[in-house]
């Protein structure tokens with residue numbers, strides 16, 4: 198079965214062993230990769246179901262209180278999942294939304310249907326790893342994990358914490374061609390004739406009782422179809438010129454795909470495949486692929502191999518030492534979390550970036566660096582800076598609660614994946630950014646006007 202399909206087996210690992218024998222269905226526990234197309238975990242689950250000659254079921258578990266999630270995130274996610282359910286049902290695959298503690302829900306469900314195998318998608322963040330280890334302690338059903346998010350599976354690209362892009366890049370490049378292949382069509386043999394289960398999405402939203410303080414945004418329409426439209430729009434209108442324009446926050450020069458990538462409504466590998474085919478200058482394609490593959494997969498590497506990814510403890514030793522020396526340097530400005538949150542600082546550029554995130558659900562990538570570095574400069578210590586930056590980013594960014602966010606913040610505040618720079622107050626040897634530097638790069642007044650009105 199597998200030999201006839203272009204499926205690289207290194208994408209999969211057994212995280213709970215045992216012989217896989219045909220009993221009830223194969224279950225795909227969908228979590229990070231919330232899509233039907235271009236999903237290696239779903240493809241693997243179909244292949245295993247066909248091999249065992251059993252049906253397939255897809256299950257999503259809705260946790261009662263996912264850390265940091267609010268109505269903005271849940272609205273985007275549930276609308277995307279409603280589309281997933283429709284596509285699966287059309288393809289003869291039942292979908293179940295389970296509510297409650299995820300490990301417990303999956304355990305009960307898989308026991309009830311006497312599952313032959315549980316397939317899940319890889320996620321380096323602790324919350325998901327905890328769910329899986331709780332499940333594996335309880336179940337006797339084999340559990341296989343597929344990295345459907347990275348082009349090169351995280352554990353295969355490197356077995357250790359990497360120093361930076363310069364150490365991960367050659368490792369990825371060496372094996373890229375054996376992973377960057379197009380997705381095969383796999384037809385499920387045992388389709389379900391009728392699927393009576395229609396999820397009540399509104400009830401699910403009510404059950405979550407999510408805070409509506411942060412409203413859904415209009416700029417991003419959720420779902421796989423919308424994600425594909427956004428990709429096509431980027432390739433047609435903005436890929437050409439990306440290398441130059443992406444660092445100017447007054448231009449719409451980025452792809453704006455991060456919300457779709459974060460929720461797994463779009464596959465990064467699909468983006469790479471389409472970008473490679475596009476009639477655009479090589480420099481633009483290379484710049485995009487460097488961000489999409491090397492930088493993004495470096496963030497997964499950081500979170501997977503460094504348990505302190507969201508804390509001071511995760512910083513490299515040289516950064517911890519420089520912070521130790523400069524910890525008590527006098528700060529000219531100090532703000533509370535609330536003052537940051539309502540964009541009441543003395544700096545209109547920082548306030549504009551904060552409001553761009555609050556109002557649109559996405560801050561420009563260049564401004565994210567400036568924004569986080571100023572939080573370091575205007576808080577009492579790096580630990581507080583990390584806490585504030587993560588809180589705000591996770592609360593307002595549609596792509597928040599992502600390895601890219603934890604890594605980007607740790608890069609800005611804790612020198613992760615960076616090198617030591619000439620020493621200066623508060624920052625020590627952490628790379629510094631300032632208003633004048635931004636002014637030299639782009640029209641800051643225009644950006645301020647765009648976001649402060």
Ligand SMILES: Cc1cc2nc3c(=O)[nH]c(=O)nc-3n(C[C@H](O)[C@H](O)[C@H](O)COP(=O)(O)OP(=O)(O)OC[C@H]3O[C@@H](n4cnc5c(N)ncnc54)[C@H](O)[C@@H]3O)c2cc1C
Nearest residue numbers: 451452453454455488489492493562565596597601602605
């Ligand atoms: C302080 C700080 C916080 C950040 N928070 C997040 C976050 O919460 N979620 C998030 O997805 N990204 C985050 N980033 C990384 C980056 O800024 C965003 O991925 C990017 O701006 C998203 O916009 P885009 O999709 O238009 O990017 P594009 O420039 O079009 O890039 C395409 C894709 O490449 C990846 N990518 C781009 N830049 C980076 C990077 N520096 N590191 C890792 N992957 C990258 C993303 O998946 C992105 O969607 C953060 C960076 C910093 C410095």
